[in-house]
Amino acid sequence: MENNNAQVAGAGGNAHTIDPRNYDDLLAVVASIKEQVGSEIAHGEIGIICGSGLGPIGDSVENPTILPYAKIPGFPVTHVVGHKGNLVFGTIRGKRVVCLQGRFHPYEHNMNLALCALPVRVLHLLGVKTLIVSNAAGGISSKFQYGDLMIIKDHIFLPALAGFSPLVGVNDSRFGERFVSVHDAYDKTYRNLATQIAQRNNMRLFEGVYVMSGGPQYESPAEVQLFKTVGADALGMSTCHEVTVARQLRNQSSRILTHHQYRQS
Numbered sequence: 341m342e343n344n345n346a347q348v349a350g351a352g353g354n355a356h357t358i359d360p361r362n363y364d365d366l367l368a369v370v371a372s373i374k375e376q377v378g379s380e381i382a383h384g385e386i387g388i389i390c391g392s393g394l395g396p397i398g399d400s401v402e403n404p405t406i407l408p409y410a411k412i413p414g415f416p417v418t419h420v421v422g423h424k425g426n427l428v429f430g431t432i433r434g435k436r437v438v439c440l441q442g443r444f445h446p447y448e449h450n451m452n453l454a455l456c457a458l459p460v461r462v463l464h465l466l467g468v469k470t471l472i473v474s475n476a477a478g479g480i481s482s483k484f485q486y487g488d489l490m491i492i493k494d495h496i497f498l499p500a501l502a503g504f505s506p507l508v509g510v511n512d513s514r515f516g517e518r519f520v521s522v523h524d525a526y527d528k529t530y531r532n533l534a535t536q537i538a539q540r541n542n543m544r545l546f547e548g549v550y551v552m553s554g555g556p557q558y559e560s561p562a563e564v565q566l567f568k569t570v571g572a573d574a575l576g577m578s579t580c581h582e583v584t585v586a587r588q589l590r591n592q593s594s595r596i597l598t599h600h601q602y603r604q605s
C-alpha cells in the first residue's frame with residue numbers, strides 16, 4: 341500500500357507531513373486551526389460535509405469565518421469541481437456548525453482513505469458531536485425520479501470490503517476501538533426527523549442504501565444491475581469512509597461516558 345502520510349503545503353508555503361492515523365498529529369492540525377480563527381470560533385456542535393454541488397450549504401452559514409484548507413498545515417487539498425476547499429465556522433439557526441465546503445475522495449488521493457477521512461477526526465477534536473454528510477449520487481432504485489432526495493439508512497462500503505478501510509493500519513486507541521460496529525451508523529432519530537420535515541413540506545424523500553465504489557469511472561450498466569440485485573438504492577464515490585471514522589469516534593465517546601458512569605456508581 342502507499343505511504344499513509346500527507347505531504348501538503350501548509351500556511352506560509354512550508355511543507356508539512358502528518359499521519360492521519362496519529363492523534364498527536366491531528367492535535368497539531370487542530371491547534372493550527374484554533375490559532376488562525378481563535379478558539380471561540382473554532383468550536384462546533386454540528387459538522388456538515390458538503391457533497392458535489394452542495395457547497396451552497398456552506399454559503400448559508402451565518403456570521404461565517406472561512407479558513408481555506410490550503411492554510412491548514414497537513415490538510416489535504418480538493419481537486420473535484422464543485423468542492424471549494426474551505427472550512428466554514430458559524431451558526432445555522434442558532435446552532436454552532438463547522439462546514440466542510442469540499443470533501444476528499446479516495447480516487448483523488450491514491451485510495452488513502454484515512455487521509456480522506458481526516459476532517460472527521462478534526463471535527464471531533466473541535467467538539468463536533470453530530471455529523472451531517474451529504475453527497476450527489478446516481479439513483480439505482482426504480483422508485484426514484486431525477487432530483488429526488490434519499491436519506492441513507494445503511495451502506496455498502498465496497499472499497500472497505502476489498503481492504504481499503506480508513507481503519508486499516510496502526511490504530512491509535514485515542515480515536516476508538518480497533519473493531520468498530522457500523523450498525524445504526526445512520527441515526528434513526530435524525531432520519532425520522534428528516535422524513536417528518538419532508539412530509540410537512542411535500543417533498544419527495546426516500547430512505548435507502550448507499551453503495552460507495554472506488555470510482556472515478558461511473559458504473560457500467562452491468563455493475564448498476566449488480567448493485568440493484570444486492571439491495572443498493574444509490575451509488576456514489578464518497579461518504580462511507582467518513583461515516584466509518586465517525587462511528588469509531590462515537591464508540592469512543594460512549595466508551596468514555598461508560599467509564600465516567602462506572603466511576604460515579
Ligand SMILES: O=P(O)(O)O[C@H]1O[C@H](CO)[C@@H](O)[C@H]1O
Nearest residue numbers: 391392445475476576577578
Ligand atoms: O460524493 P460527492 O462528493 O457528492 O461526489 C460525487 O460526485 C462525483 C461524481 O460526479 C463523485 O466524486 C461522487 O462521489
Ligand code: HPA
Nearest residue numbers: 476477478558575576577
Ligand atoms: O451515478 C453515479 N455513480 C457514482 N457516483 C456518482 N455521483 C453522482 N452520480 C454518480
